[in-house]
Amino acid sequence: MLNSLSGRFLVLTTVFVMLAEVLIFVPSVARFREDYLLLRLERAQIASLALLADDMIDADLERELLDNAGVFNVVLRRDEVRQLVLSSPIPEPINATYDMRDASAWLLIRDALARLADPTDRIIRVMGNPVQDGGLLIEVTMETGPLRTAMLDYGLRILVLSAVISIFTAALLFLAVRAILVKPIKTLVQSMQRYAAAPEDARHIVTPGAGIRELREAEEALASMQTDLTSALKQKERLAQLGGAVSKISHDLRNILTSAQLFTDRIEGSDDPLVKRMAPKLVGSITRAVSLCENTLAFGRVDEPPPQLNRLQLADLVADVIDSERLAAGDHDISFSEDIPLGLTVRADAEQLFRVVANLVRNARQAIVATGKPGEICISATEDDAAWSITLTDTGPGLPPRAREHLFKPFQGGARKGGSGLGLAISADLIRGHGGRLELKRTDETGTQFIIRLPKSDATLSAEAAE
Known part of the structure; x- marks a missing residue:
């Protein structure tokens, strides 16, 4: 007692x-x-x-x-x-x-x-x-x-x-305390226990109804937390189901792309000048698609490999991205520019960094196309003693408030109608795997600017990854 x-x-x-x-x-x-x-x-x-x-x-x-x-x-x-x-x-x-x-x-x-x-x-x-x-x-x-x-x-x-x-x-005070405080607290505890037994069941979310202000505030805070938790659990369940479906699709898609890769190997032997010029890009695109399918399958098994860090020419990687996006832009009035110092090399996983840069440029292109107005996308790079910085700037309409609020969150940070927000979430995760950071520098009606920061030293890499 x-x-x-x-x-x-x-x-x-x-x-x-x-x-x-x-x-x-x-x-x-x-x-x-x-x-x-x-x-x-x-x-x-x-x-x-x-x-x-x-x-x-x-x-x-x-x-x-x-x-x-x-x-x-x-x-x-x-x-x-x-x-x-x-x-x-x-x-x-x-x-x-x-x-x-x-x-x-x-x-x-x-x-x-x-x-x-x-x-x-x-x-x-x-x-x-x-x-x-x-x-x-x-x-x-x-x-x-x-x-x-x-x-x-x-x-x-x-x-x-x-x-x-x-x-x-x-x-008298004992009876009053039991009626005014203890009984509502016990009711709240029982509600919490019922919710803990089945958190995915929204019927168990507490309904605020206490007459005491402090208890009602506690009930309202608990109801808000339970609502968010239930939504998060449902989202994780959907993500798990989606992950299973994506793994199956990636498995079949990998087989299809592997067959296509065999055909492209033969196309490379053609004497047609146009084919000779386009075949390497086609082979590169199919190779990256196969690699993406394999990485997706690995991610589904929760054993996605860490980035393979090697020295690479950043200008070549950016040129491949711009060539691909220029073709995708078609007749839309979008200009692409790059400001990469000659000979600038970065230490990164080539395939993963390509995916990140391509993802950001693709988002910028789609945002500009959606406005129906001309636009520009610029990729620049700098370095200092601690890190390399890759800046992507566009003249699009900027990110909407919901996208800014849920930036880098899957299925919540979509910048356009029908978008899932997976691209930015995956990109941020890949850069974190390098020990770096993907940051939103600014976004407004004049455009958006993202910065990719890649650390130079192993010590920085370890510290950034730990954070």
């Missing part, structure tokens, strides 16, 4: 209420002692009136008056004259004197605690102001035993009452 929220509330409430009662107990006992002593003074003054009314009273009556007042003797000061009005033998010397006329609260509390701590029955003198202007001063001598007994009895009654109030208050 103590491990539960309501149980701990019960214990804490009891402790806090008892602490509050203790803080009340001390001044209450001090006040009780003050009232007790003042009552003894008042009774002693009333007893002295009998003697003032009749100077001749016998010893038995005097003793009875003192017993009723609870004192040993009474001294009354009237008109600057101190007069012993009633008296009886005092069993022992006076131990202490207490003046009740100007006693402060702190002094009363201190004297009350001291009296409770001292069990010895002592004789004390108490002074105070007479009631009804019955004189200038009245003082009595009395025992402390009855006073301490009365104080203990009063204190015990306060503690018992405090305990009853504490238990009753704690029980």
